[in-house]
Each structure stands twice: as C-alpha cells, then as structure tokens.
Amino acid sequence: MSDHDHDGHAHHQESFVRKYIFSTDHKVIGIQYGLTSLLFLLIGFSLMMLMRWQLAFPGEALPLIGSLFSDSTMPDGVMQPEFYNQLGAMHGTIMVFLGIVPLAVGAFGNYIVPLQIGAPDMAFPKLNMASYWVFFVGGLIMLSSFWLPAGAAKAGWTSYPPLADIETTGQTMWLFGMIFLITSSLLGAVNFLTTIIQLRAPGMTLWRMPFFVWAQLVTSFLLLLAFPPLEAAGVLQLFDRLVGTSFFLPSGLVVSGELLDVAGGGSPLLWQHLFWFLAHPEVYVLILPAMGIVAEIVANNTRKPLWGYRVMVYSVIFLGFMSFIVWAHHMFITGMGTALSGFFQITTMIISIPSVIILSALFLSLWGASLRFTTPMLFALAFLPMFGLGGLTGLPLGLAPTDIPLHDTMYVIGHFHYVVAPGTILALFAGIYYWYPKATGRMLNEPLGKIHFWGSAISMNFIFFPMLIQGLAGVSRRLYDGGASYEFAQDVIHYNETMSIAAWVLGLFQLPFIFNFFWSIWKGKKVENDNPWDATTLEWTATTSPPLGHGNFETAPTVYRGPYEYSVPGHDTDFYPQDQP
Amino acid sequence: MQIPYTVEARPDTGVNNAKLGVWLFLASEIMLFGGLFSAYIFLRVGSPEWPGDILGHTYTSASEILNVPLAFVNTIVLIASSVTIVLSWAALAMGNFKKYRIYMGLTVLAGFGFLIIKAIEYSDKFSHGYLPAENNFLGIYFVMTGLHALHVIGGMIVNGYFLGPGAKMWKSDPKRFMSRIEVAGLYWHFVDLVWIFLFPTIYLI
Ligand code: HEM
Ligand SMILES: [Cu+2]
Numbered sequence: 001m002s003d004h005d006h007d008g009h010a011h012h013q014e015s016f017v018r019k020y021i022f023s024t025d026h027k028v029i030g031i032q033y034g035l036t037s038l039l040f041l042l043i044g045f046s047l048m049m050l051m052r053w054q055l056a057f058p059g060e061a062l063p064l065i066g067s068l069f070s071d072s073t074m075p076d077g078v079m080q081p082e083f084y085n086q087l088g089a090m091h092g093t094i095m096v097f098l099g100i101v102p103l104a105v106g107a108f109g110n111y112i113v114p115l116q117i118g119a120p121d122m123a124f125p126k127l128n129m130a131s132y133w134v135f136f137v138g139g140l141i142m143l144s145s146f147w148l149p150a151g152a153a154k155a156g157w158t159s160y161p162p163l164a165d166i167e168t169t170g171q172t173m174w175l176f177g178m179i180f181l182i183t184s185s186l187l188g189a190v191n192f193l194t195t196i197i198q199l200r201a202p203g204m205t206l207w208r209m210p211f212f213v214w215a216q217l218v219t220s221f222l223l224l225l226a227f228p229p230l231e232a233a234g235v236l237q238l239f240d241r242l243v244g245t246s247f248f249l250p251s252g253l254v255v256s257g258e259l260l261d262v263a264g265g266g267s268p269l270l271w272q273h274l275f276w277f278l279a280h281p282e283v284y285v286l287i288l289p290a291m292g293i294v295a296e297i298v299a300n301n302t303r304k305p306l307w308g309y310r311v312m313v314y315s316v317i318f319l320g321f322m323s324f325i326v327w328a329h330h331m332f333i334t335g336m337g338t339a340l341s342g343f344f345q346i347t348t349m350i351i352s353i354p355s356v357i358i359l360s361a362l363f364l365s366l367w368g369a370s371l372r373f374t375t376p377m378l379f380a381l382a383f384l385p386m387f388g389l390g391g392l393t394g395l396p397l398g399l400a401p402t403d404i405p406l407h408d409t410m411y412v413i414g415h416f417h418y419v420v421a422p423g424t425i426l427a428l429f430a431g432i433y434y435w436y437p438k439a440t441g442r443m444l445n446e447p448l449g450k451i452h453f454w455g456s457a458i459s460m461n462f463i464f465f466p467m468l469i470q471g472l473a474g475v476s477r478r479l480y481d482g483g484a485s486y487e488f489a490q491d492v493i494h495y496n497e498t499m500s501i502a503a504w505v506l507g508l509f510q511l512p513f514i515f516n517f518f519w520s521i522w523k524g525k526k527v528e529n530d531n532p533w534d535a536t537t538l539e540w541t542a543t544t545s546p547p548l549g550h551g552n553f554e555t556a557p558t559v560y561r562g563p564y565e566y567s568v569p570g571h572d573t574d575f576y577p578q579d580q581p
Numbered sequence: 582m583q584i585p586y587t588v589e590a591r592p593d594t595g596v597n598n599a600k601l602g603v604w605l606f607l608a609s610e611i612m613l614f615g616g617l618f619s620a621y622i623f624l625r626v627g628s629p630e631w632p633g634d635i636l637g638h639t640y641t642s643a644s645e646i647l648n649v650p651l652a653f654v655n656t657i658v659l660i661a662s663s664v665t666i667v668l669s670w671a672a673l674a675m676g677n678f679k680k681y682r683i684y685m686g687l688t689v690l691a692g693f694g695f696l697i698i699k700a701i702e703y704s705d706k707f708s709h710g711y712l713p714a715e716n717n718f719l720g721i722y723f724v725m726t727g728l729h730a731l732h733v734i735g736g737m738i739v740n741g742y743f744l745g746p747g748a749k750m751w752k753s754d755p756k757r758f759m760s761r762i763e764v765a766g767l768y769w770h771f772v773d774l775v776w777i778f779l780f781p782t783i784y785l786i
C-alpha cells in the first residue's frame with residue numbers, strides 16, 4: 001500500500017472499478033459484504049417461504065408463482081419431495097454460511113472494527129479484497145447448483161454421510177462451494193486478528209477496546225481454528241464422491257436394496273465429529289458478533305457504562321475456548337459411552353455459564369437507566385429475552401437424557417432459530433439501524449424502522465414458538481409433509497398453518513425495511529453532526545460520517561479512556577469520547 | 582494515514598503484521614492437518630487390521646506397501662531445504678544477495694526433488710493398481726500426502742517468486758524483502774514439519 005497516497009484529501013482519481021468493485025478499502029469491502037449477505041439472507045428466506053407452503057398445505061399446488069417452476073421441481077405447482085429437500089439443505093447453508101456470518105463478520109466486522117480501534121484499514125487490504133471475492137464465488141457456486149439436472153444438495157446443511165456420499169451432483173457443488181467459503185473466512189480471520197492485535201491506535205489498550213471488538217476478536221479465533229477440520233472433512237467427502245474412497249462408508253452398506261460397490265471400512269461418525277468440531281464453534285460465530293452489536297447499542301442508549309464490561313470480556317474469551325470441547329452434544333444418540341457423554345454434558349453445562357453472564361450483564365446494564373427507545377435500541381432490547389429463550393431451550397438439549405427424545409425433532413429447530421433469528425438477526429438489524437448513519441451520513445427513517453421492528457419481532461415468535469411445542473409432541477424435523485401422515489402428530493400439525501402465515505407476514509414486514517434502506521440513501525434525514533447518537537467510541541468521535549476515504553483518519557487518534565464513559569460526573573456532556581484527553 | 586507495522590515490529594507485540602499473519606495462518610494449517618491426523622487415527626482404530634485388505638492380500642504393516650527408503654530420502658531432502666532457506670535469509674542479513682540467490686535456488690530445487698520422488702512413489706502405487714478407492718489406508722495416504730504435496734507446490738511458487746521477479750524488492754526496500762523471506766521461511770519450515778509427522782505416522786507405525 002505504500003506506493004499510493006491515501007490522504008483523504010488527495011484528489012487523485014481512482015477508477016470506478018478500483019474504487020467500488022476491486023476495492024481494498026475496508027469500508028467498501030464491508031459494504032460489499034453487507035449488500036451481498038443481505039441479498040443471500042433474502043434468498044435463503046425465500047426458499048424457506050416456499051417450504052412453508054408445502055408444510056402448511058402438503059401436496060397442494062402453490063398458487064400464482066407455482067407455475068413458474070420447472071416440471072422437475074414443482075410440476076403444476078406441487079412441490080416434489082426432492083425439491084423440498086434441496087430447499088431445506090440450501091436454506092440452512094445459505095442462512096448460516098452466506099447470510100449471517102458474512103453479515104456479522106464480513107460486513108460489520110470489516111466496516112466497524114478498524115474505525116473503532118483507530119486503524120487506517122485492515123492489516124492486509126489485498127487479502128481483504130480476495131476474501132470477499134472468494135466468498136462471492138463460493139456463493140455463486142452454491143446458488144448455481146439449483147440448475148444442475150438433479151438440482152442442489154439434498155442432504156441437509158449438516159451433509160451427513162452415507163446419504164451425502166451417494167447423493168446427486170448437487171452435493172459435489174456444495175462441497176466445492178464450502179471450500180471457497182472456508183478459504184474466504186480463513187483469509188478474513190487472519191486479517192481481523194492481525195488488525196486487532198497490531199493496528200490499535202496509540203492508547204487503545206486491550207481493556208479500552210469496545211466489547212464489539214472483543215467479540216470480533218474471539219469470533220475470528222473460532223473461524224481460524226474451527227473451520228480447517230471441516231475443510232479436511234470436505235476433502236475426504238469429495239474423495240468419497242469423486243474418487244470412490246470409503247472414508248465415511250461402512251462395510252456392507254445397502255442402498256435401494258443393493259449392496260453398495262465400495263471397499264467399505266469407513267465410518268459415518270467420523271464426518272459427524274469433524275463437522276460438529278466446526279459447527280459448534282460456528283454457532284458462537286453466529287452469536288458473538290450479535291452480542292457485540294447489542295452491547296454497543298445498549299451502552300449508547302442507556303447512557304451508562306456497560307455493567308460488568310470486564311466480566312463480559314472474560315466470559316467471551318472463556319466461551320471461545322470452551323466452544324471447542326462441547327461438539328459431541330450434537331451426537332448423544334450415536335451410542336457414545338457414558339463416560340464420553342458425561343464429559344460433553346458437563347462441558348455443555350459449563351459453557352452456558354459465560355453466555356448467561358453476558359446476557360445478565362446486558363440486562364443489568366438497563367437497571368436504573370433512562371432508556372432512549374431509538375429503533376436500534378428496540379431491536380437490541382428484543383434480542384435479550386429472545387436470545388435468552390434460545391439459550392434456555394438449549395439446556396435440555398445439552399443433557400443426554402432429555403436430548404435423546406428431543407434430538408432431531410422440531411424442538412431443536414425451535415431452539416436454534418430462537419438463537420439465530422429473533423436473536424442474531426434482530427441484533428444485526430439493530431446494527432444496521434445504528435451504523436447506517438455512519439456509512440451514509442443519513443439516518444434511517446424511524447417510523448418505518450419501528451414498523452419493521454414490531455412486525456418482525458412479533459411474527460418471529462409465531463413462527464418459532466410452535467416449533468418447540470411440535471417438537472415436544474415428537475414431530476421430527478425435515479418432514480416433507482410437516483407431520484401430516486403421522487398419527488401422533490395430528491394434535492399439533494395445525495400449528496403449521498399459523499407458522500407459515502407468520503413466516504409470510506414476516507416477509508411482508510421486511511418490505512418497509514428494504515424501502516427504507518434504499519430510500520434513505522438519498523432521502524434520509526442528514527445527520528446533524530458526525531456523532532448523531534452522542535456515542536463515545538472512535539468510529540463516531542474521531543472521523544466524519546461518512547468517514548474519510550481510504551485511510552479513515554487524518555492522523556491516528558489517541559485514546560485516553562475506556563469505551564463506555566457515559567454520564568461521567570463533572571463532564572459537560574453525558575458522553576466522554578475515547579479520544580478526548 | 583498509512584498502515585503501520587508493515588515492516589518494523591510493533592513494540593508491545595514484538596512482531597510485524599506479516600509475521601503475525603503467517604503465524605495465525607500456520608495455526609489454522611495445524612488444525613487442517615490435525616483434522617486429517619485425527620481422521621487417520623479414527624479410521625485406523627476402527628479397522629480390524631491396518632492397512633488391511635488390498636487387492637486380495639491382507640497387510641499388517643504399512644512398510645509392506647509403501648517405500649520407506651524413498652520416503653526417508655525425501656525427509657532428508659526437505660530438512661536440507663529448511664536449512665538452505667535459513668541460509669538464504671542469513672545471506673540477506675549479511676547483505677550478500679548473490680549467496681541468497683544460491684541458497685534460495687537450492688531450496689526451490691529441493692522442492693522439485695521432493696516432488697519427483699513423491700511422483701515416483703505415486704506412479705509405482707498406481708501401476709500396481711493400488712488406488713485410493715481400494716482401501717482406507719491407501720485413501721488416507723493419498724489424501725494426506727497429496728495435500729502435503731500441494732503445500733510444497735504452494736511454497737515453491739512463493740519461493741520461486743522471491744527468487745525471480747519478487748527479488749527486485751531487495752533494491753527498493755531491503756528490510757521489507759528480508760521480512761518477506763523470513764515469512765516464506767516460516768511457512769517452508771511448517772511444510773517440512775508436517776512431513777516429519779506424516780512420515781512416521783503413515784510409513785512406520
Ligand atoms: C447457551 C447454551 C446452548 C446450549 C446448551 C445449546 C445446546 C444445543 C444442543 C445440545 C444441540 C443439539 C440438539 C440435538 O441435535 O439433539 C443444539 C443444537 C443447535 N444449536 Fe444450540 N445450544 C446453545 C446455544 C446455541 C447458540 C448460541 C446457537 C447459535 C447461535 C445455537 C445453535 C444451534 C444450532 C444451529 C443447532 C442445530 C444444529 C442441527 O442439528 O442442525 N445454540 N444446541
Ligand atoms: Cu453445539
């Protein structure tokens with residue numbers, strides 16, 4: 001980078017392509033990540049809305065748009081089981097790997113972290129650009145697999161063999177796509193860690209870093225260390241599929257009444273171990289940045305320091321470590337011995353402690369505050385009980401005796417959707433409303449934001465709460481007819497209609513957001529000053545809104561105090577910026 | 582504002598960005614190979630015999646199938662190349678660019694040597710019908726050594742670049758160039774180290 005001049009006032013012209021497409025500026029890359037991942041969230045959500053039709057009205061033709069689909073997927077608008085499975089597998093994959101993680105880490109992390117620590121950019125700008133484009137290609141590979149003759153992957157986002165080993169070509173595409181996504185997140189993780197460790201501005205000691213930065217730091221460690229084993233597993237599965245090895249195929253496997261012609265001797269459990277070694281830390285990748293966003297917004301809108309900032313930081317670090325030794329709680333029914341299962345039950349109970357501490361600290365931060373009910377704050381406030389419910393419903397799953405009947409039921413689906421949808425997604429929306437003026441210099445419209453908030457928060461509960469009830473009644477997940485053909489499910493399947501309607505209502509309530517998002521770019525209320533929320537952290541106090549071009553700051557800001565010095569007695573305003581002596 | 586610590590070390594962390602970056606990258610690489618080593622152990626523990634049945638013959642030791650002497654020679658070749666890359670860096674530290682070229686050249690050459698020997702081993706297996714699909718021992722052998730060979734190729738591309746076009750930086754920014762060679766060296770040592778674990782695990786025990 002040393003051969004360019006990155007002074008914000010230099011008038012050298014960068015070409016459009018260099019500036020907006022192959023940019024190395026973390027802010028542009030952050031926005032690229034943001035727009036792409038929002039689009040993927042919408043796509044993943046649309047797949048689910050299609051599935052919800054089949055679940056609510058099994059076997060009935062989908063009106064209006066049903067005729068747009070091909071004969072192999074929805075002849076006469078009636079969804080085929082194979083297509084339902086594709087939608088399910090790709091919904092999960094897209095939401096997790098192409099929606100939430102890139103939005104939480106790629107977009108928010110990229111845009112906000114360097115600004116919050118007073119850095120001119122990420123440590124490796126070219127790697128940063130590469131990471132976005134590798135992610136983009138991975139996304140295209142995933143999406144394009146829908147147009148294969150036999151369609152996209154059908155073995156679930158968990159891709160369990162033996163099914164995934166003998167599946168149609170969509171699964172091969174899925175594996176290639178994942179290798180791209182893993183590579184991208186690896187490049188990102190190295191970059192975030194180096195940036196946070198090396199590029200902190202003078203005075204920005206570790207204990208002065210905003211909680212959001214801590215959350216991103218731990219998240220990056222998880223991405224760095226948990227993803228590679230899945231990459232290894234992906235390579236092994238590719239070999240099984242393309243070269244004919246039997247890493248995940250046991251001897252004597254019978255498929256459709258015929259003995260499978262492979263050497264055998266492998267183990268499907270091997271995949272499960274390697275997969276969950278990634279995928280449990282991955283759930284913390286989904287939640288930690290959300291906690292970070294909520295912490296920023298809670299501090300800002302309570303006008304008080306966070307309650308127990310240090311304890312929160314210790315908790316998040318502890319969470320990071322622990323998340324590597326709980327993975328087999330996803331595998332209690334695989335017949336592991338009692339000693340092993342005991343170990344994983346204990347670690348799972350231990351890991352819930354730091355989550356509870358962080359959540360409690362955020363709740364306690366509200367105590368005695370005069371809250372500002374801005375739109376970001378509403379989303380952040382809703383996150384707290386919703387994530388709480390998600391976490392609480394996880395406890396019975398973490399104990400083998402209760403997990404064995406609940407495993408693979410709708411209850412599990414309800415549990416993790418509470419954590420990721422009304423949990424993480426609401427927090428991500430909070431972040432968008434909070435930092436939108438940072439990136440654009442204009443506010444999002446508040447009334448529209450409030451409509452978006454109430455509509456989303458309420459309808460989400462009508463989607464996910466009934467899942468818990470259905471699961472407790474024993475309804476399995478991944479059923480093509482939502483349980484209609486099972487005797488015991490008859491009492492609870494009427495919820496399917498409620499849930500589907502709520503899902504479509506949720507879809508409708510995203511329209512005000514989409515409109516608001518684009519309309520405000522040009523027509524939104526201009527910010528009155530660079531720090532419209534009266535915040536204390538550097539991204540608001542040390543640079544303009546929107547920030548300077550490449551390089552962010554005229555000179556590196558100097559940091560004199562902790563991140564949340566709100567309502568300091570004796571100070572003339574109720575916020576004391578980090579860069580004020 | 583410029584990105585700080587691209588060449589000189591940050592005082593409180595004691596490293597520059599590139600060095601920290603490569604250490605982090607290597608940590609993830611350890612997890613990648615760690616995943617494969619775990620898979621190896623998992624498959625082995627789950628098999629009644631190891632390596633087991635291949636083309637109708639039951640083997641009880643890997644050395645009956647693999648060529649241990651060749652692999653041993655390869656181990657020596659890689660270790661030697663780890664030494665030469667250190668010497669190339671040391672030559673730069675003494676300002677001797679000519680010597681740097683020689684040692685870096687030897688490092689790249691050793692990479693080629695390693696790959697050629699590996700190719701001889703592979704083609705011997707292929708020509709006898711010992712394909713990855715025959716048996717899980719062969720499968721994991723090909724995956725692990727193949728992935729390692731890809732890492733060797735990656736390292737050779739980097740080293741070759743610093744031997745050829747990348748060496749121009751020695752004139753314009755010698756300190757930064759040295760830092761790059763150091764980083765390339767760290768990676769190359771890692772590739773060497775992986776082999777030092779692979780060799781006994783797969784060939785000997
Ligand atoms: C706080 C304590 C938590 C506990 C004790 C917990 C426990 C569990 C357990 C034991 C399962 C496996 C259930 C089964 O398959 O039978 C599970 C599934 C799951 N959890 Fe959690 N969890 C917690 C938090 C979270 C968080 C924070 C997230 C994500 C942000 C999350 C996401 C998931 C996902 C995605 C699955 C389902 C994976 C699948 O089978 O497809 N959980 N949880
Ligand atoms: Cu888990």
